[in-house]
Every structure is written in structure tokens, then in C-alpha cells.
Amino acid sequence: MTRGPATPLPPPRERRRLRETAALTQAQLGTRVGVAPGTVRAWESGRTTPRGRKREAYAKLLATLAGEDPAGRATRAPEEEPDSGPVREAEPETTPETHAQPQPQPGPEAKPRPERAPEPQPQPDPQPQPVALTPAQAFDALYEFGAPALVRQTFLLTGRREQARESVERAFQAAWEHWPEVARDRDPVGWVRATAYEYALSPWQRFRPRHRHPEPPPADPGDRTLLNTLLRLPPRHRRTLVLYDGVGLDLPETAAETEASTPAAANRLLHAREAVADRLPALADPQVLHRRLAELASNERLRTTLPPTVRTVGERRNRFWTRAAIAFTVALIGTTTLTLRTAPTHYEPPVSPGKAVRGVPPRVVQGALSDEELELRRKLRDQMQDGPERLSPSLE
Template identity: 75%
Template sequence: MTRSPATPLPPPKARRRLREAAALTQTQLATRVNVTRATIRAWESGRTAPRGRKREAYARLLKTLAEEDAARRTRSAPPPEPTPTPTPTPEPTPVLEPVSGPASDTASGPVSDPVSGPEKGSEPEPGSGSEPEPVPEPAPEHPALTPAQAFDALYEFSAPALVRQAYLLTGRRELARESVERAFQTAWERWPEVARDRDPVGWVRATAYEFALSPWQRFRPRHRQPEPPPADPGDRTLLNALLRLGPQHRRTLVLYDGVGLDLPETAAETEASTPAAANRLLHARETVAGRLPALADPRVLHQRLTELASAERLWAAKPTGVRKGGERRTRFRTRAAIAFTVALIGATALTVRTAPTHYEPAVSPGVAVRGVPPRVAPGSLSEAERELRQKLRDRLQDGPERLEPRLE
């Protein structure tokens, strides 16, 4: 499943070169694009790619930097030396010659075609002293590859080596194979971008390394159990020495001494400066040489890393299976997103349907009323209560007193 092509961008190395040529830091460039410095580092290393409006703004800024760089180069270039103006000579009068075609069929002698040469059976004119020059045959045209064929060719070319490199990083055969497959599945999802990349193998390698060295791998049940170590004691010792290094030091050592990248490329892929990458490389070499003094020579270390990666029986899946697995994963994520969206819409509609349409005031809390004697439990009356009852009975028995008018 491919996506529509987005705005083209220069390769990651060209992005970094344009920024450095303009004397801009990653922080300054991030401020102009309105992103973070870590995002610029990821874009320049090729690990991630900008999308949407950020991609458009980044592409416009890089185009502006490229134009400014070209203008600086033009100003700094020395002016060309003036060339002497040739003296004009009178042009000869053109002579009309017969042109091959229906109008020249009556012309004497055979007619030659300017592309395919003279006709069959034609002989050079006697006395001309020149033989007909052989016309080179046109080179066979190679048919354009489809996206699936180009992806399969890239996978078959680089997958076995990437699996061996991932094994040196993790020491786990299954995790190495899975990391490379996930990286290629991500590349197939972004194939228009990866196909135009200057180094597609480097793009996939950076993605595979990130997945292999992710700290979340330790929480997966399938990777908690240790795998059997290499059979050779020397390979086992070297692998243990590699795994004792930190992830960034191990990755720098594998890229420089294992893969053979130069120091700036190693720094760009590990998202570090060149001095930091050099310090990591020296520290990793020193640590490995402390356990295995025979590997103090970088050439011997490179040979031993190659032998360690080649000694294990590592395999990679077929490219067709990787593409189909990535498409299935994409369909699953799409369906999960649709299901979540539908559930969210349903919950929102249910809330709107059952919510009250008018304000209902809350019930006020109870307040103690004073002036009313509390109710007492039934029982014998006290002396004061009996006196009060007798007084009420005596006064209200005959009714209230009435006023009678009298004459004076």
C-alpha cells in the first residue's frame, strides 16, 4: 500500500550541508520552522521525515538556503577569461541536396538514411577512398521497475547484511530479523520518499537500528529468555564485550568498524556531532581492547566483527511476505483507528441524547429548625410536664373567656 508523493526534499546529508553553509545551528533552524531541535536532528539524519505543513515550510526554507548557497558560490568564483572574438568569414552559398523520400525517388544512385545507414546492397562510390562507417547499435532499453519490484530488489540486496549488523547490536537472532523486517515495512509504507532518497539502504538501516535498540524490547515476553550463545569461545567473548557497551557506543562501533562508514556519516546516523561520535568510537575500542587485547588494531577488529556476523546462521523472510505483512499491519491500524473513532462518536451521541436539556437546581442541604421541642421517646411524664398538662386542661376546658358589654 503506497501513499501519494509529497513535496520532494534534498537527501539528509544535503540538508545538513545547506544548514552548515548558511552558518545556522540546529536550534536556529528549528526556530525558523517552528519545531524542536530534536526534530531537526531526526530530519537531517534521515530517521524521520517531515509531514504536512512542516514539510512544506522545511522544503521552502531548504530551497531558500540552496539559492543563497548558489549565489555565494557564484560571487566567489573567479571571472571567466575573455575569449578572442573570431573574425567573421563569409558563409558559403548553400547547395541543395536531394532529400530521401518520395520526392527524390527519381534521383540517381542509392539513397542512404541518416539513422540506419546506407541501404542493403549499396556500394560506396568508386574512387571515394572511404569505407562506410559502422553505425553503433542502440543500447537495449531496460523496462522501468514497478514500486514492488524496486522494493524487492532493495530488500534482496541489503536485508541479509542488515540482519547480521542487527545481530551484532542485540546478540539476538530473532530480534535482528524482526527489526529488519519492521524497518522494511516502514520503508514500504513511505516508499515514494525512500525511493527518491540518496541512500535508501542507510534510511532502512537507521530505522532497523532504532527498533533493535529500543528499550521497550526488554519488556516483551518473547525477548526475555536468553538465546544460546555462539559456539566458538572467541565469538562468545567478543559478543559479550559488545553487549557490555552502551547502545550508542555499540552502534557507533558497528557503523564505523563494522559497516565501514566514515566519521561524519556515523555522526549523522547516530544524531551526534562529529567530536561526540569520535569520543564514543575511541571509548568503545578501548573497552573492547581491554577485554580482548588482540583486537586493539582496528583492521583486526573489523575482520573479527565480519567473522562473528557471518558465523551465525541468520535468515531473512521473502520480500513478498514482508510487503504483505506491512500491508496487513497498516490495514489493522486503519481499522482500529476507524473502530475507535466510531466508538467515540457513539459515546458522544449517547451522552448528548441522555443529557438533561434544562437546568435542575440541586437539592439544598438540610438545616436544623429551632423553636420546636424535640420529639421524645414514649414513657412516663416528668413533674413539669404533668403540671403543664393540668394547667392546659383547667384553662381550656370551658373555652376562652368572652367579653360582655355593660352599661355604666
């Protein structure tokens, strides 16, 4: 049984624009579709994609919002004019001089000229056919293209070289694990960037032993001051500033990647710029700030691992955790089975502890028989113990 094609949806950025144009909050839109506001936020950021009935309801609601959007009606393509029928080729005009001009008649001695062979027309070069890449080759190309820049950007968020490199590698390993989804994404680098930023800014990083040992700061005093200023910003403000002024995303894309509304992202950006300008007045201009962030990230010598190594480490880690989960499940099943086999099937009351009984005389060993006892025993042995003779009367 085959499934029908999924209902098409607009890009995540267009979904967000349609909702904001209709003056709807994520909670209101989620109420209409029947999902939580966090699910709508994930749909608009491109993290997840709706499926099934939720996808149909969401697509229908977006189509309704797009029909009510005046900007959407203005961008519709104009209707094509109806055809006026087949177009006739232009006939060459004839003039009286053309009709009056006599045609030369070939004489008797005229010989036909030999016809020339047609010159070969140059054949156009065949268009090169696109070469289909394997998943590993496509992943390696994506890693070589985006990894160096992502490591530099993550360094601006953390101020630690090894943590930035590890965050990008973990993000690419997650992308390789979900490669079918990442390969179809409209912005795979953005998918990896969001994962790397979340891993780098995770609060659990501070509990790692590596975080206790500070790394050497940049050699240039200006770069050192700018990096310290960035690290003093709250993580959300720092991430918004790096995405907007460092990477160059626009405000809606920055808001979608940080999972915030556009006004909230704008407020974070303004507060971050004010905090940087208070300490470094020369960076009050956004263009100068963008250039200094690029220089700070480029001055550091940040290395990246080879793509095959990243894929191999990720696959090895997945195999390890899969086997650990299987072993834990088997151990749990074995423990449960042993408990069921050895556990009592009914209640057994506990045995009370023993107590010493007092007042009972001790057992005495039987001694030698007396004369009377010996006579009685002899008499009993001589008499018959059973038989009919025992019941017959006798005279003494």
C-alpha cells in the same frame, strides 16, 4: 491550481558540513530558520524534509553559508573561455610538384570501370532501454539486496537472531508504507538501516516475553567473547561502533545517522574502542576489529523472509490497525450520541427518603346509620333539590 517547483536543497551531509563550517550549533541555525533544534537534526539526518516557507528560509540560509565557505568557492568550476569565432577546416597544402604533374587523359579505347556497390556499414547495437520497475518489483530488489546484510548488522547490536530478523522486517514494512519517500531517497538502504536500528535498540524490547528467554550464544569462544563485549557497551556507543567499524561509514555519516554531532560521535567511537581493547587487546587495531566484526556477523546463519511475505504482512497489519481505529471511532461516536440522548436536560433535585408520620388516628370504616340519620336522609331526598319552586316562599 498547480504548485511551483520546490526550492532545491543540498544533500543532508552537505547541510551538516555547511553548518559546522560556519561554527553554528543546531539551536542557532534553528533560531534563524524559526524551528526547534530537533527539527534541524532531522533535516540533517535525512529523516524529514522541510516544506513551504521553512524550506525557502532554510535553502536561503544554506546558500548564504555556502557563499561564505572558502571550500565551496574553491570547488567552483572555472569560467569558460570566450569563443574565438568559427574554426576553419585545414586546407590541403599544394606544392609545385602537384601542379606540375600532368593528369592522365583517358584514351579512346579506355572503358569505364564498373563502380562497386558500397559495402554496408555495420550498424551499432542499439542501447538497451531501461526497464521501468513497478513499486513492488523495486521494493523486492531493495529487500534482496540489503536485507541479509542488515540482519547481520542488527545481530551485532542485539545479540538475538529473531529480534534482528524482526527488526529488519519491521523496517522494510515501514519503508513499503512510505515507499514514495524511500524510493526518492539518495540512500534507501540507510533509511531502512536507521529504522531497523531504532526498533532493535528500543527500550520496550526488554518487556517482551521473548526477551526473558536467552538465545544460544555463538559456538566459537572468540565470537562469544566479542559479542558479550559488544552487548556490555551502551546502546549509543555500540551503534556508533557498528556503523563506523562494522558497516564502514565515515564519521559525519555516522554522526548524522545517530543524530549526534561529529565530536560527540567521535568521543563515542573512542570510548567504545577503548572498552573493546581493554577486554580484547588483539582488537586494538581498527582493521582487525573491522574484520572480526564481519566474521562474527557472517558466522551466524541468519535467515530472512521472502519479500512478498514482508509486504503482505505489513499491508495486513496496516489494514488491521486502520479498521481498529475506525471501529474505535465509531464506538466513541455512538457512545457520545447515546449519552447526549439519555442525559437529563435540567437539574432534578433528589427525592428525600420517606418518613413515618406519628400521631394521626387511623382511618375508620363507616358503619350503619342511626334512626336520626335515616330520617334526615329521607327528608333530603323528598325535598326538591333545584328549580324555581325551591325559591318560592310557602306557608307552613
